[in-house]
Amino acid sequence: MATGAPGPDTPALLVRAREPVGPPARWRLPHTALEAAGDRFTKMEAHAGETGAAVDHWQKQGAAP
Structure with a gap:
C-alpha cells in the first residue's frame, strides 16, 4: 500500500x-x-509485561477490528 494505512479488513489495536x-491518542x-x-x-x-499481556489477549480473541 502506498499510503501505509491498513486495509479495510485489517485488525488494528x-x-x-x-x-x-x-x-490523548x-x-x-x-x-x-x-x-x-x-x-x-x-x-x-x-x-x-501488562501491555504485552493485553496485546496477546487481544490477538487470541481474534483481533477483531
Whole structure:
C-alpha cells in the first residue's frame, strides 16, 4: 500500500497510555482501543509485561477490528 494505512479488513489495536503525556491518542480508522498502565514511555518499559499481556489477549480473541 502506498499510503501505509491498513486495509479495510485489517485488525488494528490502539494501545493508549492510562497516564497520557499531551493530547490523548486517536486514530480515525476502525480499531480496537485499550488502555495500558503508565505513560507513552513506561507502558513499553516499566509496564511492558501488562501491555504485552493485553496485546496477546487481544490477538487470541481474534483481533477483531
